[in-house]
Amino acid sequence: MKTIVGLKQVPARDSLLRTDASGRWIDESDLAFEVNEPDAYALEAALQLKEKHGGEVVVLTVGPPRAAQSIREALAKGADRAIHIEEENLGRWDTLGIARLMARALETEKPDLILTGLQSDDLGYGQTGVVLAELLGLPHATIIMQVEKLDGAIRVKRELEEGWFESIEIPLPALVTVQSGIAKLRYATLMGIKKAKTKEIRRVPAAELVAAPAAAVEISRVYIPQKAKQTEILTGNAKEAAARLVERLKFGARVL
Amino acid sequence: MSILVILEQRAGVWNRMSFETLAAAAEMGRQLGQPVLAAVAGERAAVLAAEAAAYKIDTVFAVEHPLLARYTADAYTTALEQLIRRVNPELVLLPHTYRVRDFAPKLATRFGRVLVSDAIAHRIEDGRPVLVRQLFQGKLNADVRFASAPPNFASIQAGAYRADSLAPGAAAVESFAPDLAAGRIRTQPGEPFRESQRGVDLAAASIIVSVGRGIKEKDNIAVVEQLAQALGAELAASRPICDNGWLPMERQVGSSGQTVAPKLYLAVGISGAIQHLVGMKGSKTIVAINKDENAPIFEVADYGIVGDLFEVVPALVEEIRKAKG
Numbered sequence: 001m002k003t004i005v006g007l008k009q010v011p012a013r014d015s016l017l018r019t020d021a022s023g024r025w026i027d028e029s030d031l032a033f034e035v036n037e038p039d040a041y042a043l044e045a046a047l048q049l050k051e052k053h054g055g056e057v058v059v060l061t062v063g064p065p066r067a068a069q070s071i072r073e074a075l076a077k078g079a080d081r082a083i084h085i086e087e088e089n090l091g092r093w094d095t096l097g098i099a100r101l102m103a104r105a106l107e108t109e110k111p112d113l114i115l116t117g118l119q120s121d122d123l124g125y126g127q128t129g130v131v132l133a134e135l136l137g138l139p140h141a142t143i144i145m146q147v148e149k150l151d152g153a154i155r156v157k158r159e160l161e162e163g164w165f166e167s168i169e170i171p172l173p174a175l176v177t178v179q180s181g182i183a184k185l186r187y188a189t190l191m192g193i194k195k196a197k198t199k200e201i202r203r204v205p206a207a208e209l210v211a212a213p214a215a216a217v218e219i220s221r222v223y224i225p226q227k228a229k230q231t232e233i234l235t236g237n238a239k240e241a242a243a244r245l246v247e248r249l250k251f252g253a254r255v256l
Numbered sequence: 257m258s259i260l261v262i263l264e265q266r267a268g269v270w271n272r273m274s275f276e277t278l279a280a281a282a283e284m285g286r287q288l289g290q291p292v293l294a295a296v297a298g299e300r301a302a303v304l305a306a307e308a309a310a311y312k313i314d315t316v317f318a319v320e321h322p323l324l325a326r327y328t329a330d331a332y333t334t335a336l337e338q339l340i341r342r343v344n345p346e347l348v349l350l351p352h353t354y355r356v357r358d359f360a361p362k363l364a365t366r367f368g369r370v371l372v373s374d375a376i377a378h379r380i381e382d383g384r385p386v387l388v389r390q391l392f393q394g395k396l397n398a399d400v401r402f403a404s405a406p407p408n409f410a411s412i413q414a415g416a417y418r419a420d421s422l423a424p425g426a427a428a429v430e431s432f433a434p435d436l437a438a439g440r441i442r443t444q445p446g447e448p449f450r451e452s453q454r455g456v457d458l459a460a461a462s463i464i465v466s467v468g469r470g471i472k473e474k475d476n477i478a479v480v481e482q483l484a485q486a487l488g489a490e491l492a493a494s495r496p497i498c499d500n501g502w503l504p505m506e507r508q509v510g511s512s513g514q515t516v517a518p519k520l521y522l523a524v525g526i527s528g529a530i531q532h533l534v535g536m537k538g539s540k541t542i543v544a545i546n547k548d549e550n551a552p553i554f555e556v557a558d559y560g561i562v563g564d565l566f567e568v569v570p571a572l573v574e575e576i577r578k579a580k581g
Contacts, residue, residue, distance in 0.1 A: 013469075013527075014548065017395055026396070095361070095370045118357075122392055125373050127361030130329075134365040139442035140329065142358045159512055160448055161354050167446040179512075181499030216370040216404040220386065225397040225555065231544075233560045238567035239575075245543065246575040248559055253541040255463065255520040256487075256579055 001055035001149065001172075003046040004106060006116035006129060007074055008036040009067040013121065019222050025091050026222065035070045038117025042178040044185050045147055046115050047078045053149050055112075056080045060105060062098050064088050068201065075196035076188035082199070083109075087206035094215040099131040104209040106136065113154065114175040118143050126177075133175035140175040141168050145182055257346035257406060259285050261294045262336060263308060264351055266327075268300035270307075273351035275419035277412045278311060280378065281349050282422060287380045290346060293317070295339055295432070297332060298324045305429045312425030317343075323436045329359040330441045335434035337366050342432070345407050347385065352411035364409040372400050372410040374530070385410075393529040394552035414511075414534050456490065456506045463489035463520045466509055466536070467497055470525020470546060470565050474502040479569050480524050486576045492516070494532045510535035525565045528553030545569065 011017070012032040020027040035043075046057045059074045059082035061067050071082045085101050087093065093101070106114075114133070119126035133140035145165070146157035153171045159179055160166060170176075188196075206212075234244040250256040259281045263274035278294060285292040292312070296304045297319035305318035319339060323331045332355075340348060340363075348363075350356045352374045364371040375387040379399075387400045387410050402408040458464060465484040471477060484491040491507060498508040509516055510532040521539035526532060528544070528551055536542070537556045544557035545568050554560050561568050 011392070016548075016550070017392055019396075026392075096365065096368070099365075124389075124391060124393065125361075125371075126357055127371060127373060130358070130361035131365045131370075134362045140358075140362075141443065143354060158445075159354070161511065162515070163450055163513065164448045165451065166448045169444040169446075171442055180495065184501070214403065216368065216402070216408075217372055218401055218403050219398045220401050221399040222391065222396055223398075224550075225390070225394070225552075227555055229556055229558065231554050231557045231560045233549075233554075233562060238563055238571040241561045241563060242568060242571035242575045245559055245561060245572065246579050249520065249541070249543075250579055253520065253558070255541055256576070 001049065001053050001112045002058065002109070003049060003055065004058050004060050004109065004111040004114045005039070005043045005046045005074070005079065006102065006114065006132070007039040007043060007059050007061050007070065008120050009033045009061065009063050009070040010036045010120055010122040013037075023221055024219055033066060033070070035073060036117055036120050038119055038121075038178060038180050040117070040185055041180050041182050042115040042117050043074050043077065043079065044183045045178050047186070048183055049113070049147060049149060050078075058083065058109065058111070060102060061085065062087055062101055062206065063090065071201055072196050073188060075199045076192040077186055078192060080199065082201045084201055084203045085206050085209065086203055091219070092212055092215070094217050095125050095128055095131055096216055097210070097213050099128055099135055100210050100213065101206055102132050103135040105204060112172045114138070116175070116177050118177040118179050129175055129177040136175070138173055138175050139170050140177070141170055142177040143179045144176045145179050147176060258291045258293050258314070258343065259347045259349060260340065260343055260345035261292065262348065262350045263294055263296040263304070264353055264355060265296060265298060265300070265304055268304070270304065271351060271353055272419065273353055273412070273414050275422060276414070276417045277349050277351040278313070279417040279419055279421050280412050282312065283417070284347070284378060284380070284385055288383065288385070293343060293345065294427070295319055295336070297335055298327065302429070302431065309427035309429050310424060311427065312423040313427040315428045315430055317430050317432045319432045319434060321434050321436050323438060323441060326445055327355060328441050328443050328445060329362055330443065331436055332359045333362045333366065334436060334440070336363055338434045339432055340367070340407055348407055348409045350409070350411045352413050356411050360409060360411055367407055369404055369407065369409055372402070374413045375410050376413045376416045390530060393527065394533070394555070395550060413530070415537070451505075458490055458492055458507065458509065458514045458516050461490035461516070462518050463487050464492050464509070464516055464518045465489045465522045465524065466492040466494065466526060467503070467524050468494040468526030468532075469496050471497070474500070476566070477502055479566065482573050483522070483524070483569050486573045489522070494526045523553050523557070524569060526553050527551045528555065
């Protein structure tokens with residue numbers, strides 16, 4: 001079974017974010033980047049399917065050259081090879097544009113299964129996978145907690161709201177967006193890191209795949225949200241702050 | 257032109273977010289001078305359409321077909337695509353539910369558009385709606401504009417608009433029969449199920465101590481357990497903690513876990529991604545302890561301590577024990 005894993009590189013989770021000079025995106029200059037966490041779970045699910053059923057796991061990333069670091073991490077964990085669609089300025093592309101790039105890059109791949117994380121931790125649109133499925137004419141399912149391979153199909157466990165689930169059978173080829181927590185994430189081994197250096201990363205400039213399309217939606221401004229609630233920040237060292245909080249809870253909120 | 261709202265139901269029961277989305281549409285409709293239309297698909301669509309007609313809407317479409325009885329992305333997308341081509345609205349608004357997340361991006365793609373998902377507010381600029389949505393798990397907001405001709409698509413976050421602001425009315429109800437073929441529905445869903453009976457009913461707790469990523473490792477859970485004990489509280493967690501197996505899934509608060517509204521909710525090392533906030537923002541008093549002063553959890557907190565939880569929590573346990581004598 002050939003599985004493609006859509007993997008995005010995003011700013012590290014605890015980054016301090018500032019807007020850039022244009023006011024339309026963040027200043028990326030001093031940031032550290034990491035693999036988008038839901039995509040890490042998609043990779044894990046793909047690796048586990050490969051261990052059980054054989055085949056190949058191919059990472060597909062759209063991003064600037066720095067994203068190669070995240071691709072190498074995925075290769076070190078056990079992905080077989082990667083396709084890196086290089087684009088310096090991701091902001092020029094909306095979700096549909098990104099999905100079109102991915103669809104073009106996959107034309108010659110003929111995968112059985114495509115896995116992506118259910119959303120990115122930066123933009124959080126939660127739809128690149130679904131749009132890609134539609135462009136490729138594939139059936140899909142979203143927010144998946146389990147993937148089981150059947151003969152020519154998969155059975156997936158889809159999360160619904162408030163603790164409900166449903167089981168869905170989907171013929172292959174198909175696309176599935178993976179929920180965080182589908183399996184325990186592995187670490188790369190030393191051997192894996194060594195092997196990754198010899199694995200193929202095919203680099204394709206975005207402009208070679210699709211002439212930049214007119215975006216259907218665009219971000220006009222990025223800013224720090226205004227507080228909805230007046231929060232009283234309790235200051236002092238840990239002991240002082242704790243004492244102030246207990247006083248508020250006892251006499252103000254009357255919950256102690 | 258008009259604003260078309262896709263209402264959601266499951267097994268003949270409304271998803272209440274449908275009416276919050278209708279409220280968003282009513283406000284935009286007033287501002288833009290455009291009529292609001294609504295549609296409901298699937299089981300009991302005609303009955304539900306008649307119920308929705310009691311609000312100030314121009315027309316409610318009952319989208320009826322046997323193949324819509326059970327949700328599939330293929331059938332819903334095609335049925336709604338046909339309705340939208342017939343109605344030709346300026347804007348299609350949907351509630352940002354798990355189901356909408358499954359089919360709406362596909363639907364927008366059929367029109368060469370991008371769904372502006374999970375919007376929390378809007379403004380009108382130059383006679384066109386600008387939607388506000390969250391980036392980076394709520395750390396930043398973005399204004400998003402449609403750069404394409406209609407129809408455009410957006411989904412509305414739970415709790416962003418108030419359903420009780422809806423004005424009564426008497427809408428026309430119209431039946432819409434989409435052209436669907438069983439052979440073109442590729443997925444086969446089973447009956448929805450629950451994993452197991454819940455052992456813990458967090459909703460019944462009056463005090464909840466909830467722990468997030470900031471706790472760093474499983475062995476540190478004991479730190480917040482002591483706090484829960486001192487307060488006589490139930491222990492809960494944000495999703496990543498349960499994903500890692502550090503606490504059982506049944507203790508998860510948030511959109512995929514339980515929704516709670518205790519007298520006191522203490523969020524320890526929880527950044528406050530929207531998926532968590534929707535499960536607890538109704539709590540009476542919210543306390544947040546986090547090392548990042550910009551964490552979105554402080555947006556909803558009444559009291560906050562910016563600091564290292566491994567120093568603050570033990571100090572707090574001591575102060576609580578003192579206060580309780």
